[in-house]
Amino acid sequence: MNVFSFDNTFEGLLTLVFESYRQKQFPDEILCGEGSQNVLFGATNTIATNVLKAERVWKGIISHSSEENAHRIYRVFLSGLPDTPLLLVNYIRLIIDSPKNEETNFALLVVVEINKLHQKVCSEAHRINGFVRFQKTSEGSYFASFAPLYDVLPLCIPHFHDRYADQSWIIYDLKRNYGFWYDLKNVSRVVFDDLKVNSQNGQLHTSLLAEDEKHFQKMWKQYYQCICIQERRNDKVHRQHLPKRFWKYLPEKGVI
Amino acid sequence: MISESSLEKLKILAGAAKYDVSCASSGTKRNNTNAGIGNATAWGICHSFTEDGRCVSLLKIMLSNHCIYDCAYCINRKSNDIPRTSFTSEEIASLTIEFYRRNYIEGLFLSSGVLRNPDYTMERMVAVAKTLRTEHRYNGYIHLKAIPGASAQLVADAGRWADRLSVNIEIPTENNLKLLAPDKDFKSVFEPMKIISTNILESKEERRNHRNAPLFSPSGQSTQLIIGATDDSDQTILKLASALYSRRDLKRVYYSGYIPVNKYDNRLPMLNTPPLLREHRLYQADWLLRFYGFRSDEIVNAQNPNLDLDLDPKVTYALRNPQMFPVDINTADPLMLLRVPGIGTRSVPLIVMARKHQRLNSSHLQKMGVVMKRARYFITCNELRSQNIQDLKPEIVRQLLLDKKPIGTDDAVQLKLFYPMMPALR
Ligand code: SF4
Numbered sequence: 028m029n030v031f032s033f034d035n036t037f038e039g040l041l042t043l044v045f046e047s048y049r050q051k052q053f054p055d056e057i058l059c060g061e062g063s064q065n066v067l068f069g070a071t072n073t074i075a076t077n078v079l080k081a082e083r084v085w086k087g088i089i090s091h092s093s094e095e096n097a098h099r100i101y102r103v104f105l106s107g108l109p110d111t112p113l114l115l116v117n118y119i120r121l122i123i124d125s126p127k128n129e130e131t132n133f134a135l136l137v138v139v140e141i142n143k144l145h146q147k148v149c150s151e152a153h154r155i156n157g158f159v160r161f162q163k164t165s166e167g168s169y170f171a172s173f174a175p176l177y178d179v180l181p182l183c184i185p186h187f188h189d190r191y192a193d194q195s196w197i198i199y200d201l202k203r204n205y206g207f208w209y210d211l212k213n214v215s216r217v218v219f220d221d222l223k224v225n226s227q228n229g230q231l232h233t234s235l236l237a238e239d240e241k242h243f244q245k246m247w248k249q250y251y252q253c254i255c256i257q258e259r260r261n262d263k264v265h266r267q268h269l270p271k272r273f274w275k276y277l278p279e280k281g282v283i
Numbered sequence: 284m285i286s287e288s289s290l291e292k293l294k295i296l297a298g299a300a301k302y303d304v305s306c307a308s309s310g311t312k313r314n315n316t317n318a319g320i321g322n323a324t325a326w327g328i329c330h331s332f333t334e335d336g337r338c339v340s341l342l343k344i345m346l347s348n349h350c351i352y353d354c355a356y357c358i359n360r361k362s363n364d365i366p367r368t369s370f371t372s373e374e375i376a377s378l379t380i381e382f383y384r385r386n387y388i389e390g391l392f393l394s395s396g397v398l399r400n401p402d403y404t405m406e407r408m409v410a411v412a413k414t415l416r417t418e419h420r421y422n423g424y425i426h427l428k429a430i431p432g433a434s435a436q437l438v439a440d441a442g443r444w445a446d447r448l449s450v451n452i453e454i455p456t457e458n459n460l461k462l463l464a465p466d467k468d469f470k471s472v473f474e475p476m477k478i479i480s481t482n483i484l485e486s487k488e489e490r491r492n493h494r495n496a497p498l499f500s501p502s503g504q505s506t507q508l509i510i511g512a513t514d515d516s517d518q519t520i521l522k523l524a525s526a527l528y529s530r531r532d533l534k535r536v537y538y539s540g541y542i543p544v545n546k547y548d549n550r551l552p553m554l555n556t557p558p559l560l561r562e563h564r565l566y567q568a569d570w571l572l573r574f575y576g577f578r579s580d581e582i583v584n585a586q587n588p589n590l591d592l593d594l595d596p597k598v599t600y601a602l603r604n605p606q607m608f609p610v611d612i613n614t615a616d617p618l619m620l621l622r623v624p625g626i627g628t629r630s631v632p633l634i635v636m637a638r639k640h641q642r643l644n645s646s647h648l649q650k651m652g653v654v655m656k657r658a659r660y661f662i663t664c665n666e667l668r669s670q671n672i673q674d675l676k677p678e679i680v681r682q683l684l685l686d687k688k689p690i691g692t693d694d695a696v697q698l699k700l701f702y703p704m705m706p707a708l709r
Contacts, residue, residue, distance in 0.1 A: 279331055
C-alpha cells in the first residue's frame with residue numbers, strides 16, 4: 028500500500044502527482060499536513076513541495092483538458108475534505124492518461140464526484156459573496172468575519188475587490204484564522220493573533236466600531252423583519268437557502 | 284445623516300413595498316468605473332432570505348405610501364386608513380449607500396404610491412437614481428418602477444439612470460383592471476412599456492455603432508401579474524406573458540398569488556390562503572416558455588384553459604401528447620430531450636456531451652441529475668426497455684406519477700430551482 032503525505036497546499040498536491048508519475052508509484056492513501064505520520068501504515072512517502080514541478084502538472088492538466096478544468100481542480104481542492112486529495116489525484120491521472128479529454132465524461136464516477144464537489148465549493152463561495160456583513164469601524168474601514176464550510180475566501184476576493192474599490196476592508200476566516208485586507212491599493216493576506224472579535228457572532232468589539240454602525244445594523248434588521256410576508260411563511264425553504272450555520276453572523280438574524 | 288425617526292419610516296415604507304413579489308437583481312454587467320462604489324454582477328446575489336423563503340437582494344422600498352388612487356387589491360389605496368409617510372430622495376440615496384457598503388444588498392428597487400399626479404411622483408423617483416449615480420458615484424443595481432401614466436420624457440430619464448424599469452400590469456384583462464383599479468386602464472400601463480422597449484432597442488442600436496453611447500435600462504424591463512384576484516384563466520395569463528416576451532422583449536413576468544389585504548372589498552374573492560400552488564405552476568409554465576422552447580398554447584389551450592395543479596405542466600404536456608414519446612436518449616435532438624419530464628436544462632448539455640463518449644444507460648442518467656422516477660416512462664436508452672408510456676396508457680402513467688410524489692417534495696425541489704439558482708430579476 029502506497030502512502031503519501033504532503034503539506035496540504037495546492038502546489039504540494041500537484042508536486043505529489045509529479046512525484047508519483049516519476050516514481051511510477053501511485054497513492055492508495057494520502058495524509059495531509061506535515062508530521063501526520065501514521066504508524067499503522069508503515070513507511071510514508073513524504074512529498075517536498077516544489078513550485079516548478081507543480082507548474083508542470085498544472086500545464087499538463089490544461090493541455091490534456093482545459094484551463095477551466097485546471098481551475099475546477101483548484102476549487103475542488105479548497106473543499107479541504109479528508110478524501111479530496113486522493114479523489115483529485117485519481118481525477119488528474121484520468122485526465123493525463125486518457126487520449127481524449129475526459130472532463131465531460133459524466134458516465135465516469137470520478138468525473139461526477141469531482142463535479143459534485145465543485146458545485147458545493149462554488150455554491151459556498153457564492154453564499155459567502157452574499158452573506159458577508161461588513162461592520163464599519165471608527166477609522167472608516169470595513170470589517171467582516173465568519174467561518175465558511177470550505178476554504179473559499181480566495182475565490183471570493185476578486186468580487187469584493189471589484190465591488191468595494193473605494194473603501195478599505197478586511198474579510199476574515201475565523202475557522203482557518205486568516206483573512207484578506209484591502210488598503211485601497213492592494214489586497215494582501217493577513218493573520219491576526221489578537222483579533223478583538225466575538226467568535227459567537229463575528230462582531231468587532233464595540234469600542235472599535237463607528238458611532239452609527241449599530242444604528243445601521245438595527246435599520247437592516249428592521250428592514251429584514253418587515254418585508255417577510257407572514258401569510259407565506261415557509262421555514263423549511265428559509266432554512267434550506269439560509270442554513271442555520273450562517274445565522275449568528277447576520278445582524279438581521281441575531282440580537283443587536 | 285439618517286435620524287432615529289427613519290427607523291419608523293423604514294418600517295412603514297418597506298412594509299408597504301413587500302407585496303411586490305420576488306427577488307433579486309441580475310442580468311446587468313455594470314463595471315465599477317472611476318473607483319466609485321459598486322458593480323452589478325451578471326448573476327444576482329442573494330444577501331439574505333426572509334422567513335417566507337424569498338431571496339433578499341435589493342432594498343425594496345417605497346418613496347411614499349401616500350396615494351391618490353384606489354386600487355382594490357392594494358394596501359396603500361387612498362381609502363385605507365393606515366399610517367402614511369414619505370422619504371426624501373436624499374434619505375433613500377444615503378440609506379442605499381450605507382446598506383450597500385455593508386454588503387447587505389445588491390442595490391435598490393424603488394416604487395411609490397402616486398403623489399399628486401404620475402409625473403410629480405416619477406420626477407422624485409428619477410431624482411433618487413440620479414443622485415446615486417452622479418453624487419455618490421454609485422454603480423450598483425437600480426430598479427425603478429415606472430408609474431402608470433407618467434410622461435414619455437420622464438420614463439426616458441428614468442431609463443438613463445436605472446438598470447431595470449418595470450410597469451406592473453397587475454390585472455391580466457382590461458375589463459377586470461378597470462373594475463378593480465378605476466384610475467388605470469391598459470393604455471396607462473402599456474404606453475410606458477412601449478416607450479421603454481423602444482428606448483431599449485434604440486440604445487442597443489446606438490451602442491452597436493458607438494461603444495460609449497449611453498445605456499438605457501440595460502437589464503431590460505419586467506412586469507407583474509396578480510393571480511387569483513380575478514377570474515382570468517391561466518390561458519389568458521400565459522398568452523399575455525408570452526406576447527410580452529416576444530413583442531415587448533420583457534425580461535421577466537412575475538406572478539404574484541393574491542393576498543387579500545382589503546378583506547372588506549367585495550369585488551375581490553374571499554381567500555383564506557394565497558393561491559401559492561397555482562402561482563408555482565405558472566412559474567413552471569413560464570420557465571417552459573422561456574427556456575424550454577414551449578409555446579403557450581402547447582401548455583394551456585381552449586380544451587385545457589387552466590394548469591393542472593397536481594402535476595407539473597411539462598408532465599401534463601407529455602401525457603397529452605403520448606405520440607411524441609418515448610425519446611431515445613442516445614440520439615434525440617436536444618430540444619426534444621428538453622421536453623422529457625424529469626430532464627432539465629442542466630442535464631441536457633451533460634447528456635449531449637456524455638453520449639459522445641459512450642452510449643448512456645439509466646444509471647448514467649441518474650448521475651447526471653435526471654429524475655428517473657419521472658423520466659423512465661418517456662425515454663429509451665442503452666438497456667432493456669422498461670414499460671413506457673406506449674405500453675401503459677397515459678392515465679396509468681399519470682396515476683403512477685401522482686402516487687410516486689410525496690406531497691411537498693416536488694415543490695421544494697422546484698422552488699429551489701426558481702428562487703436561488705436563477706435569481707429572478709426585477
Ligand atoms: S396606484 Fe399603486 S400604490 Fe396607489 S393604490 Fe394603486 S397599486 Fe396601490
